[in-house]
Amino acid sequence: MAIATKTSASGQTAPGSDPAAPQQRGSYWITTFGCQMNKADSERMAGILEAMGYAPGLDEHTADLVLYNTCTIRDNAEQKVYSYLGRQAQRKRTNPHLTLVVAGCVAQQEGEALLRRVPELDLVMGPQHANRLDTLLSQVESGQQVVATGEHHILEDITTARRDSAVCAWVNVIYGCNERCTYCVVPSVRGVEQSRRPEAIRLEMEGLAERGYREVTLLGQNIDAYGRDLPGITPEGRRQHTLTDLLRFVHDVRGLERIRFATSHPRYFTDRLIDTCADLEKVCEHFHIPFQSGDNDVLRAMARGYTVERYRRILDRIRERMPDAAISADVIVGFPGETDAQYRHTLDLVEAVGFDAVNTAAYSPRPNTPAADWPDQLSEAVKVERLQELNALVETQAKQRSARYAGRCEEILVEGSNPRDPGQMMGRTRTNRLTFFPSSRPDGSVIAPGDLVSVRIDQVRAFSLSGAVL
Known part of the structure; x- marks a missing residue:
């Protein structure tokens, strides 16, 4: 990235700026x-x-x-x-x-x-x-x-992103999506799956670590599909490039402390991936796995390709290997034809699982998707009523899940100052809980973004924590 130069009101390069920099626009x-x-x-x-x-x-x-x-x-x-x-x-x-x-x-x-x-x-x-x-x-x-807007092959990134954070960075590993969920417009607007080569991903992560980044989140619209468009078969007969293999390949990048990934699809979330996450120290114990509905008939209408039972087995396996893992998800209410009983199955699933967080939404018909043209659309009033009831349950669940942090000492990666309180810093637990704490240690030394600090949790809320630095 070129060095940013001072800009006058007219947009021209100001006196004393770097002559090698591009002309200011x-x-x-x-x-x-x-x-x-x-x-x-x-x-x-x-x-x-x-x-x-x-x-x-x-x-x-x-x-x-x-x-x-x-x-x-x-x-x-x-x-x-x-x-x-x-x-x-x-x-x-x-x-x-x-x-x-x-x-x-x-x-x-x-x-x-x-x-x-x-x-x-x-x-x-x-x-x-x-x-x-x-x-x-x-x-x-x-x-x-x-x-x-034409179909275009996404070349490897050759520019340097202007990161919003100096501590945590996004790294794209796969673009597009080949799924055909009946409600979702993403495949038609983001195109087919295109995986980046693992060597290019690692090189980008090494560059971030050299610049002081401590955490990387690997991104994909359907990240579990990573590598299935790349050539190569192992001697055992499986695909050579999977998300599991990628995690192992980038895990030892020096300087990085934490690795996350999103967003997962239950159809492709394997025991092998779960075991790898449990084994690799830098991979955080937080999994975002959308379920979209707690009813099998609705899931079938959505063309999601899994059942509620399959979804529950994934979460059971995660909690068997990583008991303290945080699980977050996405869910849609008011899908065309969803009965009250089917909606109640979604509430039952949320209550049974105990999610740390859930992104909720009322179904919204999108252009060029099959479900948008189905005749059994639900009224906005019904969708709003269901969404409000679900949101109340999600918040209750989140409070219950947060309660387990009370009195515990948590490792927090410091991301920056609390914008609402300059005397506080904020960061996240490995399980992705936002945490607030004083901006200095008990000995008076200042805490800086990128530090790893131990915080004793004194206050718990539905979606955040507060505590004292040890």
Whole structure:
């Protein structure tokens, strides 16, 4: 990444700046909607923009380039994007030099239709084109209005991401998804699975460790599918490249203290993976495994490819090998045709498992998905009522799970200051519980981001902890 230079009000390079740096193009602002994959894409695009000579802006209302990295997994997220775009389009009518970009899943889904709806846009680009942002912007600078949503092979990352954290980093290991869940738009907007080579992943992780990063989260839309598009069979007759093999391959990267991965799919979550996670010291005891419904008939309609019984066996195996492991999940209520009895099966599963956290959502019909056209759609009132009841149960469960931390000493990786209290630092347990604690040790020494500290937990809440540094 090029060294960021000072920018004057006109956007030109200020006196005394690095002559080797690229010509300043002004300021940029990125707003990210959606999942961890989108956040990782935004960091890479920010790195590209800074290498081109853009500097981080103060806010989206004054930046010279505004980029919305969008999510289409839920209708409300999509509508929020259009609300933001409306304000920027109005701004561009009085400031034609503003560059307006829509990236991500809404861009891929809508394509040229976005230009008809918001003609002020300069660039519409799908998630497969994130690494090409500089090339696409050069076309914009030549006076073109660009739409990049075609199928594209994702090349290895050759730019340095502008990371939001100096301690924890995302590392993409597989792009796209080959599943065909009947409610999900992801395969149509993120394309087919494309796994990165393990050597390239390790090289990126080594570079992060050299820059002081202590934790890496390996990312994939369906990370358990990692490697099935890569060639190679072992002498035992199994695939040579799996998530299990990747974890073993990168585990000894010097300087890294913790490794996480997300998001998993119960169809591919194996005992071999569980045993590997239990055996490898750096792999954290936190697993995010969506179940989506607690009813087998609904799961079949969703085309999820597993049963509730299969899902329960996975969690039982995890807790057998790692009794203190944290389990989080995703769930949808109000799927087309879901009866009250089927919904109650979901509540039963949540109550029986005791999740540490659950991302809940009411079903939202998405374009180009089979379930969106089914006749047995549920009313919004029913979906909202079920979601509220589920959320109350999830919070109760989370409080019960948090109670086990009371009085314990937990190893916390310090991520930074508490934005609400400058006298506190915050970080996470290995099980991913957010934890707050004083910014100095009992001897008066200052705690810094990246430190590993031992904290005695004095207060427990549903989704966070507080304590004293030992």
